[in-house]
Amino acid sequence: MANQQPQTLASEARHKKILTIVFTIICVIWVLPVVCVAINSFKLNTFVKTETFALPTEESFAGWSNFITGMTFGNYPFWSAFGYSALITVLSTALILVCCSMAAWYIARVDSKFCKVIYTLCIFSMVVPFQMVMFTLSKTADTLKLNTPWTIPIVYLGFGAGLAIFMFVGFVKSIPLEIEEAAAIDGCGPVRTFFLVVLPMLKPTLISVGILEIMWVWNDYLLPYLVLDINQYRTIPIQIQYLKGSYGTVDLGATMAIILMAIIPVIVFYLSCQKYIIKGVAAGAVKG
């Protein structure tokens, strides 16, 4: 580097400065859609369509009324949808993490013929689009009474097991067997070996898989829409689609208010565990 001419160094520094400015502008444009939602959630319905990009004026400003309307929009309280979304996401993710890590360890260590079949089927299930099974899955879930927010995690466990098992098995295989042998010599049975020795080592993969499942389940629309009893239980995507889809004239202001309320927790979640999210997403890139 020392023999580089100071002139080129200076021009490189200038290039970098220009790039920073260009990217700052692009990033401002990048967040504009969300800003636009925020602005419009404070506007009266009639002005959302005609003055989409203007700041609220005295005439178009709606105050908090959109949020108040949005709370009970379509005769369904928004907080119920929010609560059910959170409940389903937390339960499903927890269930997938616990059950799939256990199964993956068993599959990686026991390695019987049956395990190989299950593992192959799991990989296969990753490439099957949901439309292939949506009708039969929703009927099966109905028959087995898996159509409530407390039981739908079982459906998520079944349909989402593929990716989780794939990622866990990959990681378990990289753990040296000697550690578990040592635990066995010290008198640990398989259950204690798994929960006290293996599970703590799985932490990075648990976080990655957890992030991927949270993002999937929280945003999922079609599976809960087909499986849940819509009149009683709605998640946030279902509620939003329901409002837009079923009414001739939509209260756009209130819709934007709901969308804003749906996005804010996602942004908070993202900013608080950004590092893990980006890592988890990169790790899950193998999924087809």
Add this chain to the structure above:
Amino acid sequence: MKSKAIKQSSQIKSTRHFWWLFLLPVTAAFCIGFVWPFIQGIYLSFCKFKTVSSAKFVGLSNYASAFADESFQHSFWYTALTAIVCLVLINVIAFAVAYALTQGIKGSNIFRTIFFAPNLIGGIVLGYIWSMIFDGILQQYGTSVVLETKYGFWGLIILMCWQQIGYMMIIYIAGIQAVPEDMIEAAKIDGATKAQTLFKVIIPNVMPSITICTFLSLTNGFKLFDQNLALTGGLPYEQLADGSTINTTEMMALNIYNTFYSGTGASRGVAQAKAVIFFILVAAMGLAQLSYTRKREVQQ
């Protein structure tokens, strides 16, 4: 080392006693959530049915109807076009951004964070955010995103770029950062220009990332549903010569969904056959990707 082998096998044996704890929950849920619906789905694609219990075997006629269905053919070409345009745009832009953000410019981390953020917003919400924005622009010209096919098409492309560029960028950044520093340094000493370093050193070395991202954006494009439903819902209609209508911006997944659930449900057999065709198409791409990534893992 015989004693070690015995020790191991006895350990595995005692693990095996706990199959009901470790393996049974996932296996049971997997059968309910995937294996049984999948087998039943294959079977039903050969049946005429409204509900599962009223299924009557009709052989291949569902497949014949599916292939003859003009709306399905249209949705295939429309999906393929969308997927390929998305693939090219997303990957080129994402790579360019990733390359720029690995040059050590100020604020790289903040830019990365912002670019990735839209990826966390769900498809339905995305669709409505952008339909508001597009309609806000288009109403000044007296039209709307659901009134003209070209607006629906480019609208979806813009939406997909906004959502997915950040995601692909993350994978590319990881790929570019994994290129050995001394390799780039050596190219510089040999007098390579920046462009030469990029095309002759960096791009060949991030080929694995490029392949993964290409497959990912292709399958994502084909499986697109939520965004399509929320942005245009397949609108506008177009009347064909024989009186039937097609939704011009309807993609394959939405076409299958509509065949299942709109109307009286009389063509559910055809819908299931379409779903099988769709599955074969997507699975072929997915398996090609998996076998590629696995081969790479072996090489490493």
